[in-house]
Amino acid sequence: MSAIEKQRHIIDFMLSCLWRRKGKNLSLVVVYTFVIFLLASVMFFAHAIKKEAGLILRDAPEIMVQRLVAGRQTFIPESYIDAIRKIRGVQSVTPRLWGYYYDGQSGANYTLMVNADLKDRPGEILIGKGVTLRRATAEDKIITKKNDSIPFKTYDGSYLMLKVKGILPAASELVTSDLVLVSEADFGKIFSISRDQATDLVLQVRNEKELSTIAAKIAQLYPDTRPILRNEILRTYDAVFDWRAGVIIVILSGAFFAFIILAWDKATGLSAEEKREIGVLKAIGWETSDILLMKFWEGAAVSLSAFLMGILSAYLHIFFTASALFAPVLKGWSVLYPDFRLTPFISPYEIAILFFLTVIPYTVATIVPSWRSATIDPDSVMRT
Amino acid sequence: MIRLQNIHKVFNAGKPNEFTAIRDVTLAIDSRKATVFKGPSGSGKTTLLSILGCMARPTSGRITLKEREITSLPERFLTDIRRKTFGFMFQQFHLIKGISALENVMIPAYPDGEKHAALKKRAIGLLDLLNLSHKASAKVEWLSGGEAQRIAIARALINDPAIIIADEPTAHLDTSLSREFMEIMRRLKEQGKTLLIASHDPIVYESDVIDRIIGMRDGEIVSSGDHP
Amino acid sequence: MTFHPGILALLLGSVLTTSMLCCCAYEGARIIRNWDIRSGSELQLELERRTYLISMVMSYALGFQLLSLFLFIYTADSLSALFVGAMCAAGSLHVNGFGYPALILKITGFLLAGVWLIVNFTDNKASDYPLIKIKYILLIFIAPFLVAETLVQGAYLLGLKPDIITSCCGTIFTTDANTVMSGLIGLPRALSQAAFYCSTAITLLLGLVFYLKGKGGYFFSISTLISFLIAIVALISFISVYFYELPTHHCPFCILHPEYGYVGYLLYMTLLAGAVSGLGLGAVMPFHGIGSLAEVLPRIQRRLALISILSYAAFMLISGYGILFSHLSLSAY
Numbered sequence: 042m043s044a045i046e047k048q049r050h051i052i053d054f055m056l057s058c059l060w061r062r063k064g065k066n067l068s069l070v071v072v073y074t075f076v077i078f079l080l081a082s083v084m085f086f087a088h089a090i091k092k093e094a095g096l097i098l099r100d101a102p103e104i105m106v107q108r109l110v111a112g113r114q115t116f117i118p119e120s121y122i123d124a125i126r127k128i129r130g131v132q133s134v135t136p137r138l139w140g141y142y143y144d145g146q147s148g149a150n151y152t153l154m155v156n157a158d159l160k161d162r163p164g165e166i167l168i169g170k171g172v173t174l175r176r177a178t179a180e181d182k183i184i185t186k187k188n189d190s191i192p193f194k195t196y197d198g199s200y201l202m203l204k205v206k207g208i209l210p211a212a213s214e215l216v217t218s219d220l221v222l223v224s225e226a227d228f229g230k231i232f233s234i235s236r237d238q239a240t241d242l243v244l245q246v247r248n249e250k251e252l253s254t255i256a257a258k259i260a261q262l263y264p265d266t267r268p269i270l271r272n273e274i275l276r277t278y279d280a281v282f283d284w285r286a287g288v289i290i291v292i293l294s295g296a297f298f299a300f301i302i303l304a305w306d307k308a309t310g311l312s313a314e315e316k317r318e319i320g321v322l323k324a325i326g327w328e329t330s331d332i333l334l335m336k337f338w339e340g341a342a343v344s345l346s347a348f349l350m351g352i353l354s355a356y357l358h359i360f361f362t363a364s365a366l367f368a369p370v371l372k373g374w375s376v377l378y379p380d381f382r383l384t385p386f387i388s389p390y391e392i393a394i395l396f397f398l399t400v401i402p403y404t405v406a407t408i409v410p411s412w413r414s415a416t417i418d419p420d421s422v423m424r425t
Numbered sequence: 426m427i428r429l430q431n432i433h434k435v436f437n438a439g440k441p442n443e444f445t446a447i448r449d450v451t452l453a454i455d456s457r458k459a460t461v462f463k464g465p466s467g468s469g470k471t472t473l474l475s476i477l478g479c480m481a482r483p484t485s486g487r488i489t490l491k492e493r494e495i496t497s498l499p500e501r502f503l504t505d506i507r508r509k510t511f512g513f514m515f516q517q518f519h520l521i522k523g524i525s526a527l528e529n530v531m532i533p534a535y536p537d538g539e540k541h542a543a544l545k546k547r548a549i550g551l552l553d554l555l556n557l558s559h560k561a562s563a564k565v566e567w568l569s570g571g572e573a574q575r576i577a578i579a580r581a582l583i584n585d586p587a588i589i590i591a592d593e594p595t596a597h598l599d600t601s602l603s604r605e606f607m608e609i610m611r612r613l614k615e616q617g618k619t620l621l622i623a624s625h626d627p628i629v630y631e632s633d634v635i636d637r638i639i640g641m642r643d644g645e646i647v648s649s650g651d652h653p
Numbered sequence: 654m655t656f657h658p659g660i661l662a663l664l665l666g667s668v669l670t671t672s673m674l675c676c677c678a679y680e681g682a683r684i685i686r687n688w689d690i691r692s693g694s695e696l697q698l699e700l701e702r703r704t705y706l707i708s709m710v711m712s713y714a715l716g717f718q719l720l721s722l723f724l725f726i727y728t729a730d731s732l733s734a735l736f737v738g739a740m741c742a743a744g745s746l747h748v749n750g751f752g753y754p755a756l757i758l759k760i761t762g763f764l765l766a767g768v769w770l771i772v773n774f775t776d777n778k779a780s781d782y783p784l785i786k787i788k789y790i791l792l793i794f795i796a797p798f799l800v801a802e803t804l805v806q807g808a809y810l811l812g813l814k815p816d817i818i819t820s821c822c823g824t825i826f827t828t829d830a831n832t833v834m835s836g837l838i839g840l841p842r843a844l845s846q847a848a849f850y851c852s853t854a855i856t857l858l859l860g861l862v863f864y865l866k867g868k869g870g871y872f873f874s875i876s877t878l879i880s881f882l883i884a885i886v887a888l889i890s891f892i893s894v895y896f897y898e899l900p901t902h903h904c905p906f907c908i909l910h911p912e913y914g915y916v917g918y919l920l921y922m923t924l925l926a927g928a929v930s931g932l933g934l935g936a937v938m939p940f941h942g943i944g945s946l947a948e949v950l951p952r953i954q955r956r957l958a959l960i961s962i963l964s965y966a967a968f969m970l971i972s973g974y975g976i977l978f979s980h981l982s983l984s985a986y
Contacts, residue, residue: 043538050535061523084658253737279734283657290658314522321519324480325533325580326508328501329705390659390727397662397724404713405669412709416702419504420475422519423592438695482693497691500701502780 048338051331055338062315069307070347076300077351077399078358079293084395085359087286089386094278097216098271103252104244105269106259116238121263125242128258130251136239138225140232142193147174151221153231159224165206166191166227171218173208196233203227244268290398297398301406308410316417323419332415340407344400352395360385426456426588426619427477432486434472434644446472447483448644456587459610459620461630464641470623471592473641477621478590479507508533512581516593518573520565520580526572527552527561530579537584544583551579555609571602578609588619595626603628610634659728660810663721667803670717677707678796681789690781704785707792708773714799715766719925722759723918725806726906732813742906751809758802764929765795771933775953779945842891849887853969856880856931860962863934864955870938877931877961884924884968892920892972895979919971927964930957 059066106125108117119136126134139154151172159165173185185191185205192200209217228234246252256268311319319332434447446469454460454477462470475481476488479495482503487496490510495503512533520529530548552558555575560568568576574594581589589610595603603626611634614620624630630638640648684700729742729752739745746752769791776784859873889905896913897904908917934957940946 045538046540047536047538050538050541054532054535057524057528087658276735276737283735287657287661290661317519318521321515321521322532323504324513324515324519326504326584327533327536328504329702330501331536333705333709390731393720393724393727394658394662397666397720398658401666401717402669405673408673408710408713409706412702412706416705418481419507420472420480422515422517423471423475423480436695482698484693484695486693496693498780499690499777499782501777 048334051335052338055335056342058318058335059339059342065307066343069304070343072300072303073343073347073399073403074351074354076293076297077347077395078354079296080290080398081352081355081391081395082358083286083289083293084391085355085387087282088388088391089359091279091282092386094282095275098275098278101271101274102243103246103249103271104256104259105271106242106244107267107269108241108263108265109267110265114241116234116240117242117266119237119239121266122242124262125244125259128255128262130247130255132245132247135243135245137241137243138228138234138238139240140228142221142231145194149219151219153221153223153228155225155228156222159222161224162206163224163226164202164204165224166203167207167209167222168205169209169217169220172221193231195231201227201230297402301402304403305406305410308407309413311410311414316414317422319414320417320419320422323417324422329415333411336407336411336415340404340411344403348396348400351399352392356385356387426491427454428452428489429477430487430489432476432483432488434469434476434481435484438484446644447476450486450644450646452639452646452649454619454621456619457614457617458636459614459622459634460637460639461635462621462623462639462641463625463630464647465625467643468641469644470641472644474590474592474621474623478511478513478588479503508536508584510586510588512584512586512589514577514581514589514591514594516596518577518597520573520576522566523564525562526557526565526568526576529565529576530583533580534583548579548583551582552576555579570597570599571605574598574602574606575609582613586618588621589613591620591622591624593624593626594622595624595629600628607632607634657728657732659724659731660813663725663728664807664810666717666721667806670714671800671803673710674714674796674799677710678793680707681792685786685789688782688785690785704782707789708777711766711770711773711792715763715770718759718763718766718799722763723909723921725756725759726909730906730909735813741904741910743904745813746809749809749812751805751812755802755806755809758798758805760925762795762799762802763925764932765798767925767929768933768936769795771929771953771957772936775937775940775946775950778949778953779943781945783943783945784940840890845887845890848883849892852876852880852883853965856927856965857962860931860958860965864958864962867951867955870954871935873958873961874931874935874938877928877934877965880965881924881928881931888920888972892975895976895981898979898981900981916971916975920968923964923968923971927961927968930961930964933957934961 106117106121107114108121109115117136122134122136125131137154139152142151142153143149144151149171156167159167168185168191172191187205187207190202190204192202195201203223209220209222223231229236244255246255252270252272256270259266259268322332323329429450429452432447432450432452433445436444436446448469450473462473464470472481476483479490483496487494489495490506495506498506520526521532527545527548530551531544534544534547549558549561552561555578557572557575557579560572560576565573565576581591595606598606607629610620610622610632614634620634622629622635629635637649637651639646680703684703687696688700689697726742729745733739733741733745736745736748739748746756769788772784772788772791776782776788856873856876856879859869859876862869863873885905888908889903893903893905893908894900896908896916906917907913908920909915910917934954937950937954941950943950
C-alpha cells in the first residue's frame with residue numbers, strides 16, 4: 042500500500058537525519074530520559090509502597106478502639122470490653138497491650154508489645170530486624186542474635202535482662218522492624234501498669250458494611266474513646282503517598298521546565314544546514330505535510346526511546362537498587378530504616394500518566410517550531 | 426506548454442523594503458524545446474524559473490500548464506504537479522550530505538510511496554545511464570564536481586519529468602565538464618524533454634542545443650529571440 | 654488533592670490543549686476574514702501556511718481528547734479508594750456535581766473534534782479549499798465546548814476532598830433510586846434489548862445501502878448517533894451485566910478493569926469510532942453540490958461508511974460474545 046511505503050520512506054530518511062546529527066539529538070534524548078526517569082521513579086515508588094501497605098494492612102484489625110484523655114491516647118479499662126462486645130455485629134473484642142520503649146544506647150524507639158504466646162515464658166522476647174542492629178557507639182554495630190540478652194531499663198531505673206528467643210521474619214519488616222514482643226509479666230515490670238488495662242481494643246466485625254455504624258455506637262457508648270477503621274488508615278496512606286509523590290513531582294517541575302525549554306530551543310534553533318536541507322526537500326518535491334510527517338516521526342522516535350529508557354532505568358532504580366535516591370524523603374525520617382525490597386508493582390495507569398506528563402508537553406513545545414520549519418518556501422534554495 | 430500572463434512577483438509588499446522581482450511578464454514556453462534565460466543577477470531570472478517550475482505563486486497574473494490553470498492551486502496540489510512534471514537542478518547542486526548518492530537520487534520519489542525495490546532499480550538505471558553506478562553507495566561529500574553534477578541530474582530525472590529546470594548549472598564546472606553537461610542536455614532533449622535553463626555562461630547559451638534565448642533585466646523581458 | 658499525579662497530568666494536558674485550541678480559533682477567524690484563494694499576495698500565502706498548523710494542532714488535540722477521556726476515567730477509578738463508599742469511577746464522579754458533566758463534555762468534545770478533522774480532511778482533498786470558511790466557523794463553534802470541558806473538569810478535579818462520602822456504582826446504577834439512570838436500567842430488559850438490536854441492525858442496513866448505492870446518507874448518519882446513545886444505555890442495562898456475571902452490577906466503568914480483560918476499552922473504542930465516522934459522514938453531506946468536491950466526496954464518504962459499519966459490527970460481535978459465553982443466564986430475572 043502506497044501510504045505505508047511512504048511512511049516507511051519518510052521514517053528511513055528521518056532516522057538517517059537523526060543519526061547524522063546525533064550529537065545535538067543525543068543531548069536532548071539524555072535530558073528527556075532523565076526527566077522521565079525522575080518522574081517514573083517517584084510514581085513507581087509511591088504506587089509500590091501503597092500496594093505494599095495495602096497488603097500488609099489486610100491483616101490489620103478492622104476496627105481499633107483507643108481512649109483519649111485531653112487529646113492524648115491513654116490506657117483503656119478492660120471493663121469497656123463487655124459493653125462493646127454486646128453491640129450488634131461485633132464478633133469479638135480483644136485487648137492489646139503495647140507501648141514505646143526508648144533505648145538510650147541506640148537512640149531508637151522500639152514498640153514493646155505483649156504477646157499471648159509468651160505468657161508462660163517470662164524473660165523471653167521476640168524482636169524485629171531493626172532491633173538487632175543496636176549501636177553501642179557511633180562506630181560499633183552490635184548485631185543481636187538469638188539467645189543474646191538485651192537490657193531494658195524499667196520505670197524505677199533498674200535493668201531487666203530479656204533473652205532473645207527469636208527474630209521476626211524479614212518479609213514482614215515493614216511493620217515489625219522495631220517490634221519487641223514480651224510477656225505480660227515483663228511488660229508490667231518495665232512499665233508500671235495496673236492490671237485490667239489495655240492500650241487499645243481490637244474488634245472483629247461480621248459485616249463490613251456495618252463498620253461505620255458500629256464505630257458510631259462505640260463513640261456514643263464511651264465518648265472518651267476513638268474508634269479507628271482500617272480502611273480509614275488505608276485511605277490516609279494512599280492520600281499521604283499520593284500527596285508526597287505529587288509534591289515531589291511539583292518540585293521536579295523546575296527540571297521539567299528546563300527540559301521543555303531545551304526541547305523548544307532545539308526545535309526552533311535549526312542550523313542553517315538543517316534549514317537548507319528542508320528547503321531542498323521542498324524544492325525537489327516534498328510537500329509541507331510530508332515534512333510535518335517527518336517531524337512527527339522524529340518526535341515519536343525521540344520520545345519513544347527516551348520514554349522506554351527512562352522507564353526501564355526507573356524500574357531498575359526502584360526495584361533493584363531500593364530507590365537509592367529517594368528513600369529518605371519518601372519513607373519519612375526515622376532512626377531505624379527497614380531494609381525492604383519493594384515488590385515490582387507497576388500498572389498501565391502509571392505509564393499513561395507519565396506519558397501525559399512528559400511526551401505531551403514535549404510534543405506541544407515542538408509543534409510550532411516543527412511547523413515553522415516545514416513551511417520554508419520551496420524556492421528558498423533557488424534564491425541562495 | 427506553459428503560458429504566463431501578466432505575471433507580477435512582489436516581495437515584502439507594503440513594507441519599506443518592497444521589491445518587485447518580476448514585472449508584467451507574458452510568456453509562452455513550447456514543449457520539447459530548450460530555452461535559456463539570460464541576464465545579470467537581480468534581473469529576476471531565478472524568480473521566473475521558480476514561478477515556471479511551480480515553486481512559487483505569482484503575486485498577480487495567470488499561469489497555465491498543459492492547458493490547466495494552476496495559478497491558485499493550493500500547495501499540496503501544486504507540489505504534486507511539480508514533482509511529476511518538473512526536475513530541478515540548482516546552482517549549488519544542493520545534494521544532501523551524509524547520505525549516499527543513490528539515496529539522494531531516490532528522495533524526490535519518496536512522497537509517492539512507490540515500492541522501495543522498484544524505486545531503487547530505477548535509480549540505479551539512471552546512474553547507469555550517467556556512468557555513475559560505481560559511485561552509488563558513495564557519500565556525496567566524496568564526489569568530484571562533475572560527479573556531483575551528474576548525481577544532481579539523476580535526481581532531477583527520477584520521476585521522469587517532462588520539463589527540466591536548471592539554474593546556473595555550469596557555474597561550478599570547468600569548460601570540459603560544461604560541454605559534457607550540454608551533451609547530456611542534448612540527449613535529454615532528444616528524448617522529448619523540455620529544457621529551461623538560466624545561465625550567463627556562453628558555453629550554455631551559445632550551444633546549438635538551445636532553441637530560444639530570453640533576455641531579462643530588472644524583472645522584465647527585454648529580448649526574446651530564437652537561437653539561430 | 655491537587656497533587657495526585659493523575660490529576661496533575663489531566664490538568665496540564667487540558668490546559669495546554671485548550672490554550673492551543675483557542676489560538677487556533679483566533680487564527681481561524683483571521684483566515685475567515687482575509688482568505689482569498691485567487692490572490693497570490695503574501696498574506697494569502699501566510700494564511701495557507703497557517704492552515705497546516707491548525708490541522709496539525711487539531712489532530713493532536715483529537716488524539717489527546719481520546720487519551721484523556723480514558724485517563725480521566727482511570728483517574729476517577731484510582732481515586733475511588735480515597736472516598737468513603739466509592740469502589741470504582743462511578744462513585745468518584747459522583748463526589749461533586751461536576752464529575753458526570755465533565756465526562757459527558759469530554760465525550761462530546763471528542764466527537765466534535767473528530768467530525769472537524771473529517772471536514773478538514775475533505776477540504777484538503779479539493780483543489781481550491783472550498784470548505785475553508787465553513788470549517789473555521791465550525792472550529793470557532795467547537796472551541797467553547799472544549800474550553801467548557803477544561804473548566805468543568807478542572808472544577809471537578811480541584812473540588813475533590815477526601816472526606817466526602819459518596820455512593821458506589823451499586824447504588825448509582827440501580828433500579829431503586831429515583832434518578833434518570835435507574836429509570837433507564839429499570840426498563841424491562843426485553844425493551845432495551847429490542848431497542849439495541851433494532852437500532853444497530855438499522856444502522857448496519859442503512860450503512861450498507863449507502864455504501865453500495867450512495868443513498869440515504871443523512872439517515873445513516875442520524876442512525877449512527879442514535880445507535881451510539883442506545884448502545885451506551887444497553888451497556889448499562891444488560892450488556893455489562895453479562896460480563897460481570899452479576900445481575901445487579903450495571904456499572905459502565907467496571908468493564909474497563911483488568912479482571913474483565915479490559916474489554917471495556919474495545920467496546921467503547923468501537924462505539925466512538927462508529928459514532929465519529931457516522932457523524933462525519935453526515936457533516937460533509939451538504940457539500941455534494943460543490944464542484945471541486947464532486948469526485949473526492951463520494952469516495953471519502955464511502956470509506957467513512959465502511960469504518961462506521963465495521964465498528965458497529967465489531968461492537969455487536971464483542972458484546973454478543975460476552976453475552977453468549979457468560980456464565981450468567983438472565984432468563985430467571
